[in-house]
Amino acid sequence: MFSTSTQSKSWMFNNEDDLNKLRESANLKHIQTYGRHINEAARYDYFLTAEEEKIMVKRYEIRLRDFCKRFQPPMTRCVIGTAFHYFKRFYIHNSVMNHHPKEIMVTCIYLACKVEEFNVSIQQFVGNLKGDREKATDIILNNELLLMEQLNFHLSIHNPFRPVEGLLIDIKTRCTLNDPERLRPGTEHFLERAFLTDVVLLYSPSQVALAAVLHAASKLQENLDSYVTDTLFGVEGRGKLEELIEAVRAIRSMVKMVDATPDRNQQKLLDKKLEKCRNPENNPDSEIYKKRMQALLDEDDDLYHTISSTSDSLNTSALNMSVCASPEVT
Amino acid sequence: MEDFTCPRCKTSKFQNPSLKMMVNVCGHGLCESCVDLLFLKGSGSCPECRIPLRRNNFRVQLFEDPSVEKEVDIRKRVLRDYNKKEDDFNSLAEYNDYLEEVETIVYNLSNNIDIVNTNKRIEQYKRDNRDQIMKSKGKLGREEYELEELLEFEKQQQELRKQEILIQESESKKKKIREKEALIDELMFSSDNAKNIVETFVQQVKEAKEEEAKVVPTKKTQFSSGIQFGRQSQTSFLPVPVEDGPLYSYKPLTVQTDGPKLPTDEDVLTRGYTNHVRTENEQERAGGFKSNIACMRALQDAFSGLYHTRKTVH
Numbered sequence: 001m002f003s004t005s006t007q008s009k010s011w012m013f014n015n016e017d018d019l020n021k022l023r024e025s026a027n028l029k030h031i032q033t034y035g036r037h038i039n040e041a042a043r044y045d046y047f048l049t050a051e052e053e054k055i056m057v058k059r060y061e062i063r064l065r066d067f068c069k070r071f072q073p074p075m076t077r078c079v080i081g082t083a084f085h086y087f088k089r090f091y092i093h094n095s096v097m098n099h100h101p102k103e104i105m106v107t108c109i110y111l112a113c114k115v116e117e118f119n120v121s122i123q124q125f126v127g128n129l130k131g132d133r134e135k136a137t138d139i140i141l142n143n144e145l146l147l148m149e150q151l152n153f154h155l156s157i158h159n160p161f162r163p164v165e166g167l168l169i170d171i172k173t174r175c176t177l178n179d180p181e182r183l184r185p186g187t188e189h190f191l192e193r194a195f196l197t198d199v200v201l202l203y204s205p206s207q208v209a210l211a212a213v214l215h216a217a218s219k220l221q222e223n224l225d226s227y228v229t230d231t232l233f234g235v236e237g238r239g240k241l242e243e244l245i246e247a248v249r250a251i252r253s254m255v256k257m258v259d260a261t262p263d264r265n266q267q268k269l270l271d272k273k274l275e276k277c278r279n280p281e282n283n284p285d286s287e288i289y290k291k292r293m294q295a296l297l298d299e300d301d302d303l304y305h306t307i308s309s310t311s312d313s314l315n316t317s318a319l320n321m322s323v324c325a326s327p328e329v330t
Numbered sequence: 331m332e333d334f335t336c337p338r339c340k341t342s343k344f345q346n347p348s349l350k351m352m353v354n355v356c357g358h359g360l361c362e363s364c365v366d367l368l369f370l371k372g373s374g375s376c377p378e379c380r381i382p383l384r385r386n387n388f389r390v391q392l393f394e395d396p397s398v399e400k401e402v403d404i405r406k407r408v409l410r411d412y413n414k415k416e417d418d419f420n421s422l423a424e425y426n427d428y429l430e431e432v433e434t435i436v437y438n439l440s441n442n443i444d445i446v447n448t449n450k451r452i453e454q455y456k457r458d459n460r461d462q463i464m465k466s467k468g469k470l471g472r473e474e475y476e477l478e479e480l481l482e483f484e485k486q487q488q489e490l491r492k493q494e495i496l497i498q499e500s501e502s503k504k505k506k507i508r509e510k511e512a513l514i515d516e517l518m519f520s521s522d523n524a525k526n527i528v529e530t531f532v533q534q535v536k537e538a539k540e541e542e543a544k545v546v547p548t549k550k551t552q553f554s555s556g557i558q559f560g561r562q563s564q565t566s567f568l569p570v571p572v573e574d575g576p577l578y579s580y581k582p583l584t585v586q587t588d589g590p591k592l593p594t595d596e597d598v599l600t601r602g603y604t605n606h607v608r609t610e611n612e613q614e615r616a617g618g619f620k621s622n623i624a625c626m627r628a629l630q631d632a633f634s635g636l637y638h639t640r641k642t643v644h
Binding site: 001002003004008012158162163164165166167168169170172173203204205206207209210232233234236237240243244247 | 585586587588589590591601602603605606607625627628629630631632633634635636637638639
């Protein structure tokens with residue numbers, strides 16, 4: 001039930017400005033932590049601005065979608081939706097410069113597979129990736145806990161897909177629309193685009209679903225307005241109708257604004273900039289990262305050594321005892 | 331008891347299987363033959379503690395530890411004088427004090443502690459309570475009397491039951507003989523078919539037997555010891571403490587859907603909602619998942635949150 005979920009309580013935001021403010025503060029926090037040595041004026045020559053970060057996130061959202069579509073075995077829509085949610089939520093409170101979206105993206109998808117019970121092993125999963133698969137495995141598994149922590153462990157996601165099914169059932173039952181199945185392709189297309197915007201962070205899944213269905217209907221020159229006002233909301237929902245109409249309008253306009261073809265030149269520039277300014281502590285190619293990992297590994301080794309040595313001494317003492325206890329042969 | 335040896339002649343149970351150990355008021359054991367030998371005159375002294383003893387005070391040792399025998403003896407003697415009952419006291423505390431005093435005296439005497447003073451105390455008590463002691467002796471304890479009565483009553487009952495059984499048995503024997511004779515008479519003098527007569531007789535016997543079985547033996551209302559059935563329930567557990575406070579009242583769970591009113595489970599089935607979902611297959615039905623559940627969930631998800639208004643987080 002969405003109304004009692006963590007999604008409703010902690011991950012629904014008032015408007016886009018609130019979201020942008022949060023993202024800006026994440027950006028500022030990162031710069032303040034890692035950019036003290038650079039003076040104010042030159043800061044944004046080196047670091048990404050919040051706006052640039054947003055563009056990066058948007059681009060990786062598209063990549064996320066494409067990756068999921070090409071994934072073998074084919075994923076259910078819920079996995080994709082959930083991965084989108086995770087990815088969006090992560091970059092509300094985190095800077096792109098701290099954790100590279102490329103890494104967080106695959107981790108989000110991997111975690112979404114688990115949560116949505118789409119059963120793939122890590123080998124199967126990295127099989128869908130290009131490049132060094134061992135490294136990818138390490139990155140995903142190292143980032144998984146971090147991601148969950150940043151999500152506050154709020155892992156269950158309410159996607160708009162089931163509400164669409166519910167609405168279609170309701171339309172078939174209570175509305176005289178001719179062949180409601182025709183709405184499906186339009187609805188799916190709308191939802192796919194909707195995930196590239198922030199609507200899922202601003203509106204409830206059922207509202208997004210309703211907007212998708214209404215959009216699909218208007219594309220087919222059908223009118224479902226009377227169904228919504230009279231049948232769905234009825235008498236007791238009359239007071240709430242205005243709010244809903246406003247929400248549907250906002251969702252549709254936001255989805256219409258989606259620009260799915262980003263500027264390639266700008267992308268390249270941003271990529272280069274990010275490569276320079278990203279936090280080396282979290283970059284698996286950097287020396288610092290390798291050192292850190294090695295230190296962690298050594299720590300583990302040390303721990304292992306101490307444990308094994310104590311258990312060794314225990315073993316020998318046990319042996320001594322058994323020697324003493326055994327009857328002497330003379 | 332196996333490794334008993336007489337302290338005087340050193341005879342053991344192993345050497346003489348019929349060895350009988352005797353004991354007197356001092357608590358020192360002696361075997362029967364030694365008693366015969368030493369107390370030939372009827373009185374003598376204990377070979378261990380030199381206390382003058384009488385022969386007719388010797389009795390067979392019942393307990394393994396002879397000191398227990400001594401204690402039993404002393405207790406008997408003390409209680410002959412200290413024979414007050416609970417009824418003779420005003421309060422339970424006083425009675426308890428009295429019992430404790432008795433126990434102290436018995437303990438002192440049997441463990442040779444302060445014997446002179448203890449004996450003096452007994453003498454003093456005897457003098458002080460002479461009248462009362464005499465009276466109580468006559469009473470012989472009401473309880474003992476009652477017990478005897480009960481035993482007597484039980485014996486009578488048993489006797490009665492035996493007689494009843496005997497009478498019943500003889501009666502049934504007589505009855506059988508009578509029936510047989512009647513049957514033979516019938517066969518001799520009646521003009522009916524012999525087969526019919528036998529059959530009717532068999533029927534009669536059967537009926538009579540059934541009737542007998544129906545007579546339920548009288549229900550007993552007490553145990554053989556005379557205690558009423560069901561008496562025990564009076565000494566049952568303590569009552570469960572009842573907590574005072576407002577009683578719990580059930581409030582049905584209401585689901586806040588934050589959306590339009592959902593169709594009820596019945597509506598889903600009757601209004602044709604389920605016509606638009608896939609029917610469950612056999613395996614799903616076996617698990618209890620019917621199509622109306624899936625349908626209901628989809629509708630719930632579609633309706634829940636439709637009234638959602640954007641609100642500030644935190």
